[in-house]
Amino acid sequence: MQPKYTRARIATVCLANRFHQTVEENRAHVLTLLDLALRQSPDLVCLPEGFTTVSVPNGIALAETVPGPTIAAVAERARRHNCYVVCPILTRQEGDKPGTARNSAVVIGRSGEIVGVYDKRRPVTSAYDYTLMEDGVIPGGEDGIFDLDFGRIGIRICFDVGFPEDWAMLAQAGVRLVLWPSAYNGGGPLSAYALLHQFWVVTSVRSDRSRIIDPCGITLAETDVMAGVLVRDINLDFAVCHYDFNWPIPERIQADYAGRVDVRSHWDSGNFLVEPTDPSVTTAELMAKYGFESANQYFQRHRDAYDSLQRGEHAVPQFAAHGNRPVYAK
Numbered sequence: 001m002q003p004k005y006t007r008a009r010i011a012t013v014c015l016a017n018r019f020h021q022t023v024e025e026n027r028a029h030v031l032t033l034l035d036l037a038l039r040q041s042p043d044l045v046c047l048p049e050g051f052t053t054v055s056v057p058n059g060i061a062l063a064e065t066v067p068g069p070t071i072a073a074v075a076e077r078a079r080r081h082n083c084y085v086v087c088p089i090l091t092r093q094e095g096d097k098p099g100t101a102r103n104s105a106v107v108i109g110r111s112g113e114i115v116g117v118y119d120k121r122r123p124v125t126s127a128y129d130y131t132l133m134e135d136g137v138i139p140g141g142e143d144g145i146f147d148l149d150f151g152r153i154g155i156r157i158c159f160d161v162g163f164p165e166d167w168a169m170l171a172q173a174g175v176r177l178v179l180w181p182s183a184y185n186g187g188g189p190l191s192a193y194a195l196l197h198q199f200w201v202v203t204s205v206r207s208d209r210s211r212i213i214d215p216c217g218i219t220l221a222e223t224d225v226m227a228g229v230l231v232r233d234i235n236l237d238f239a240v241c242h243y244d245f246n247w248p249i250p251e252r253i254q255a256d257y258a259g260r261v262d263v264r265s266h267w268d269s270g271n272f273l274v275e276p277t278d279p280s281v282t283t284a285e286l287m288a289k290y291g292f293e294s295a296n297q298y299f300q301r302h303r304d305a306y307d308s309l310q311r312g313e314h315a316v317p318q319f320a321a322h323g324n325r326p327v328y329a330k
């Protein structure tokens with residue numbers, strides 16, 4: 001059973017290309033950023049990919065066990081601040097061959113416990129003949145899905161961005177927030193995934209710009225070279241809706257729920273997003289009251305009709321929440 005989706009304060013950090021020569025120095029630097037983020041009372045903080053070994057020679061040999069020194073330091077802070085932390089480092093497991101490691105994201109719970117580990121599914125080649133990945137990283141096979149107390153999240157790491165099927169899998173599993181620790185900014189594909197799959201995407205990068213992207217693919221906030229910590233309240237209980245049959249809905253919600261529901265219009269893509277800001281309001285309540293469905297439901301109704309019509313049959317009538325409202329009018 002999927003968890004109940006609620007509001008959460010999400011924090012992310014950015015290294016802004018500030019690296020050091022030892023694991024200890026890199027760890028100390030990121031813990032400083034984590035401490036600053038934790039002062040904002042977040043529910044979850046995401047840290048950048050492989051932050052302990054970046055720029056350190058022979059980083060594979062410095063992979064840590066789980067738990068280990070980095071996880072212990074982060075877990076103590078997670079427990080003290082009652083906050084989830086996603087901690088991406090190189091890890092090694094018993095039985096791994098010498099000279100190999102895993103590019104992992106360790107999910108640490110509010111009590112400092114290890115909720116789970118996601119090992120990067122798609123490490124990038126470091127050999128011209130594709131025989132070596134990231135100098136010895138073993139590809140992972142986990143789905144990267146975790147049920148937290150505010151909703152279902154997914155994790156993908158850096159080069160994972162190049163494999164659309166893995167992101168579609170997250171959406172099919174009901175993920176509402178994807179965390180993407182990375183070495184670089186990621187650019188347009190992340191916005192495309194957010195829009196196509198209608199989930200939040202939060203990045204935490206070693207380069208210059210970590211972002212919070214909403215389920216319509218819009219970057220709502222990002223770090224820069226002067227501000228390396230980003231915090232925003234988001235709601236995993238939201239609805240992305242198509243304007244067809246729904247032209248009057250945004251204004252009706254705004255009139256009746258002023259200050260309690262955020263409605264953001266994206267006319268270019270034909271969508272609007274409904275995100276309650278009042279914890280007592282749910283999208284299910286709004287959908288029932290005003291008679292509208294998500295864009296995904298709208299598209300699925302078309303698929304169902306196409307199947308019948310392509311077989312030369314009459315399409316079975318469907319009775320959507322919008323009833324017989326005009327398609328393109330208020």
